[in-house]
Amino acid sequence: MNAKPTHTSPPADDGRKPRSDGEQSRERLLQAAMRLFGEQGFSRTSTREIAQAAGANVAAISYYFGDKAGLYQACFSAICTPVENNIVMFDQPHFTLRESLRGFYQQMTAPLMAGADAEVLLKLFYREMLEPTGFWQSEIENNIKPEHMALAGVLCRHLGVAAPDERVHMLAYAVGAMCVQMLIGRDVVNAITPHLMAGPEAIAAWVEHLTNFAETLVLAEKTKLQQGKA
Structure with a gap:
């Protein structure tokens, strides 16, 4: 159920990070989102807050998951x-x-x-x-x-x-x-x-x-x- 990427390349935090670093960013986003969604719920958790907790660019959420709903679904896909x-x-x-x-x-x-x-x-x-x-x-x-x-x-x-x-x-x-x-x-x-x-x-x-x-x-x-x- 993971959201499909909406960009052709991952948005690196500094524009020069290798792909492996981008994959780590995706995992950090998932872990941060699971924790924050669990503590605060979907509606009270912002993508900016998730990105900040993960140490990632907000644009990475759009690239990897499409939007907040896609990230939410990906959290369940990762654990189910x-x-x-x-x-x-x-x-x-x-x-x-x-x-x-x-x-x-x-x-x-x-x-x-x-x-x-x-x-x-x-x-x-x-x-x-x-x-x-x-x-x-x-x-x-x-x-x-x-x-x-x-x-x-x-x-x-x-x-x-x-x-x-x-x-x-x-x-x-x-x-x-x-x-x-x-x-x-x-x-x-x-x-x-x-x-x-x-x-x-x-x-x-x-x-x-x-x-x-x-x-x-x-x-x-x-x-x-x-x-x-x-």
Whole structure:
């Protein structure tokens, strides 16, 4: 979704910088934009402010991203894994239920593995959720919905159900909600039990525990379905 360049050559800050320096300028613009958009929102962040924070020429934004909207979209493109790559981590016909659930949570918690960048990445998403520019609806339609439907399909396979009904959809939402609570409520977790979010090993432990919880939930639902058929 990156905006197409609108110039034939990059606007170097001093007119003599090599191309590699221009590429570094583009990356600095992206990093500065992610931070500022996440902290202030799209409408309250100016291109001049972004350029100043990145130590770049304002004209570089036009060259690399077209305009502020293009830069905003590029921020998400830079941090979003293609939905197909996420789905393949948990939707495989040979996966056991546990393997599928673990893969689902691994792709959901991937942003937290970014270390110091995790806060920036999550803030950007949360800001879009609170002050939608239209990207969030696109994210729901193009990424969240396909992932949900894939998870519903996985649950159907392990529940012995032909197609997802309301019960399966609610189960899929519940499975995802456990991890969403962890992501959105990380400030609460950090305030009460900071060691539970202290680095990749702690996040990996979350994945295993969430997998245990979700597996128990799915198996309980399967037992109910089987009892209903008896």
